[in-house]
Amino acid sequence: MRLLLHLSVLIGLLGAAPRPARAQQPLEVVILAASHYNGSLAATYQPIIKKLRAYQPDMVFGEYLTAADAQALPATNQYQQAHQRRVSYLRRRALTTDPLTSRAAAAANRQLRRQPQLVRPRIDLARYYTFANDRGNAEYQLYLLEEPLKKNLTAADQAYYTQAMGPVDSLRKVRLVRPLTEYHKIIFPLLTEMGQAQLYGMDCQRYDEPWNEAYGQAITQNNALKAAFLIDSSTAQADTYRRMVATRTAYFAYLNQSDDDVEVYRLLNSPAYEKIDEALNFFGGEALYGAPGFPTEAVQEMRRQWVLRNQGMCDNVVRQARQQGARRVLVAVGASHGQTMRLLLQKMPNVQVRTFNDLP
Known part of the structure; x- marks a missing residue:
């Protein structure tokens, strides 16, 4: 299959x-x-x-789990263990600054509502969502960077992207970019076409x-x-x-x-x-x-x-x-x-x- x-x-994303x-x-x-x-x-x-x-x-x-539900899982839970591996992965990247605060992330989303073609705020949001245990929206931002916005990345943008998130092969290994899932192939493109900026988690x-x-x-x-x-x-x-x-x-x-x-x-x-x-x-x-x-x-x-x-x-x-x-x-x-x-x-x-x- x-x-x-x-x-x-x-199309506009918010x-x-x-x-x-x-x-x-x-x-x-x-x-x-x-x-x-x-x-x-x-x-x-x-x-x-x-x-x-x-x-x-x-x-x-x-x-996907909501960020709140994911954070409430015990350390022994497989989902939580996988999340900690992704956080450890990001902490080993060349970009060592702290991720966005929730207020800064909200500001980045407002900026993207006005200028959805921008790249760097999405890189920052992908990093923010990963640290915040919101895997679904981290993957959504990375989908946008790897697919419809790929052509918009300048050499400087690409360098910053690699500093912050690492090469795409590594992102696939930690399962933040999953090109064969229903999300990458159907749901994220659907959200993009409808101009919706958020995927809501509901797993339990x-x-x-x-x-x-x-x-x-x-x-x-x-x-x-x-x-x-x-x-x-x-x-x-x-x-x-x-x-x-x-x-x-x-x-x-x-x-x-x-x-x-x-x-x-x-x-x-x-x-x-x-x-x-x-x-x-x-x-x-x-x-x-x-x-x-x-x-x-x-x-x-x-x-x-x-x-x-x-x-x-x-x-x-x-x-x-x-x-x-x-x-x-x-x-x-x-x-x-x-x-x-x-x-x-x-x-x-x-x-x-x-x-x-x-x-x-």
């Missing part, structure tokens, strides 16, 4: 701020269940961006530790089933293992129906995908609960933690949208979240949910 996008013109919230006003949420791998040429994704742009969301959310990772524990138990039992199957494929446990393997086969058969990237996105956002993805992620899913050798209790606990995480994501979307007075928002998430978030959002008061496939 391949995916990508290209922009030739940079639109008008949403009006103050009115309590419990109707909120429409469109969910884009996305692939995390998007490897085609840029123009391939233009139809997807065109469809999303026509929707004209007031806010766009991505599967408060449940990582119990999820990882349950997953570890499930994978241990899965491996034991596989080992037993290789010894004797005639047992009831072996039949359970075959059924588990079949879910993976069905998953890839479904996605391999098309090599067309736009069609793949349609497949990812369909009810049929939701069913096979659920089965894949949960070792075969509910249909196998109680089957001989199946890790039923561990998978049930995985499912419980998964719902808690997705409920946290939904809460983050709705809370921020209401704070900003938004009426329609786009939520871009890994495709596995699509069904669970849709079902949870449907239960929230004054929230209407649509999928990417529902858009005209």
Whole structure:
């Protein structure tokens, strides 16, 4: 599966701020269940961006933590550890001055509202957002510097960029520039075309530790089933293992129906995908609960933690949208979240949910 996008013109990057919230006003949420791998040429994704742009969301959310939520994670959390590696990376750069203050960052954003073609304020903002644990907006600024604004960099700008952030190869290694993601190929170009300067985070990772524990138990039992199957494929446990393997086969058969990237996105956002993805992620899913050798209790606990995480994501979307007075928002998430978030959002008061496939 391949995916990508290209922009030739940079439009103004700071639109008008949403009006103050009115309590419990109707909120429409469109969910884009996305692939995390998007490897085609840029123009391939233009139809997807065109469809999303026509929707004209007031806010766009991505599967990133807010800066506040990220900073609250314990030092042992994988996300926090990765962030500390990125901060250490920046501290080793030639530019040793302190990053912008929050007030200076706000001033830089105001300057870019008037002059979106400027380069140096974006370099400073990319650095600021990285130190501030706002990975999504750090990546957005770096996307702009690496794609639509690349031609605007003078030799002096490029030297400053390298001093502050290092070479692009290094930025890719620390995963601040990720050219194959749905953000680099679809969401950041969409924000640029719409003149929106901010991507809103909404991920929730408060449940990582119990999820990882349950997953570890499930994978241990899965491996034991596989080992037993290789010894004797005639047992009831072996039949359970075959059924588990079949879910993976069905998953890839479904996605391999098309090599067309736009069609793949349609497949990812369909009810049929939701069913096979659920089965894949949960070792075969509910249909196998109680089957001989199946890790039923561990998978049930995985499912419980998964719902808690997705409920946290939904809460983050709705809370921020209401704070900003938004009426329609786009939520871009890994495709596995699509069904669970849709079902949870449907239960929230004054929230209407649509999928990417529902858009005209």
